[in-house]
Amino acid sequence: MSLTELEQLQAENATLRAQLDDLQQRLVQAQKLGAVGSLASSITHEFNNILTTIINYARMGVRHKQATIRDKAFDRILSSGQRAAKITTGLLSYVRNRSDRKDILSLKQLVQDILLLVEKDLQVHRIRVETRFVGEPFASVSAGQLQQVLLNLIVNGRQAMEPGGTLYVSVGPGSDPEIAEIAIRDTGCGIPTDKLQKIFDPYYTTKSVDAQGQGGTGIGLALCKDVIDAHGGRIRVESVVGRGTMFTLKLPMAPAPVLSVRPEVAQKVG
Numbered sequence: 001m002s003l004t005e006l007e008q009l010q011a012e013n014a015t016l017r018a019q020l021d022d023l024q025q026r027l028v029q030a031q032k033l034g035a036v037g038s039l040a041s042s043i044t045h046e047f048n049n050i051l052t053t054i055i056n057y058a059r060m061g062v063r064h065k066q067a068t069i070r071d072k073a074f075d076r077i078l079s080s081g082q083r084a085a086k087i088t089t090g091l092l093s094y095v096r097n098r099s100d101r102k103d104i105l106s107l108k109q110l111v112q113d114i115l116l117l118v119e120k121d122l123q124v125h126r127i128r129v130e131t132r133f134v135g136e137p138f139a140s141v142s143a144g145q146l147q148q149v150l151l152n153l154i155v156n157g158r159q160a161m162e163p164g165g166t167l168y169v170s171v172g173p174g175s176d177p178e179i180a181e182i183a184i185r186d187t188g189c190g191i192p193t194d195k196l197q198k199i200f201d202p203y204y205t206t207k208s209v210d211a212q213g214q215g216g217t218g219i220g221l222a223l224c225k226d227v228i229d230a231h232g233g234r235i236r237v238e239s240v241v242g243r244g245t246m247f248t249l250k251l252p253m254a255p256a257p258v259l260s261v262r263p264e265v266a267q268k269v270g
């Protein structure tokens, strides 16, 4: 092979690599949108309920002249509006947050933000959620990526349980004080031992595409593993057929960021 041929092959190789990277990133984004897409109908439903509440209380306020009744109506309108705003903010940040930049974030907060998005969907599928937060561990994470992992695990749990069941979500320190743990446990069908080794393989799936054309690509858990590995963490699974499955994410803890500066220090700095 001549030198020019070799150079040509190297250039082609580099182009193919760049294309592969690009396609991989698109796949991740498509998976992310697919996961949140499965929540679209329940979120729309929830918005309808919020609007109905707002409209009913606004009517009540218009009809009644007493201050106490109007105050109550305003309170309800305000809290409903705030809930709607929280959901849209959460949804937008989930969809827009494509960067892999890591920040020191509260794992409890990240989990709570995702639970807000899935709450209605789980309710529609008659799934109860039980949460347990011990302390407030922080870790250096990419918010968008970690939320994608959490959403994948929750959607998997929901799919394994339908209809009914309980999803247990906990956040706290692990047995090693330097490691934070997020556990997501379902009371679903469980995974047989021979299949347990395959579930993190890309494209391994036992599901078929649902009526909305979603699910069953088998990249959810492969992606979860990649993300957690890239965060220096570990993902563990325990499962009992007929009883349920628990996924545990172990992430190195980071010191909580210092948010406020004492006034005397601020003055000295200023």
Ligand SMILES: Nc1ncnc2c1ncn2[C@@H]1O[C@H](COP(=O)(O)OP(=O)(O)OP(=O)(O)O)[C@@H](O)[C@H]1O
Pocket (backbone or CB within 6 Å): 152, 156, 157, 160, 186, 188, 189, 190, 191, 199, 204, 205, 206, 207, 214, 215, 216, 217, 218, 219, 220, 221, 222, 245
């Ligand atoms: N909580 C769970 N309970 C039972 N089986 C599970 C659970 N989570 C994953 N699995 C099994 O692991 C397989 C792979 O999961 P993964 O999330 O990677 O893909 P998927 O859910 O099939 O498709 P996708 O997430 O891409 O829509 C699933 O098809 C299912 O057989």
Ligand SMILES: [Mg+2]
Pocket (backbone or CB within 6 Å): 152, 155, 156, 220, 221
């Ligand atoms: Mg999945």
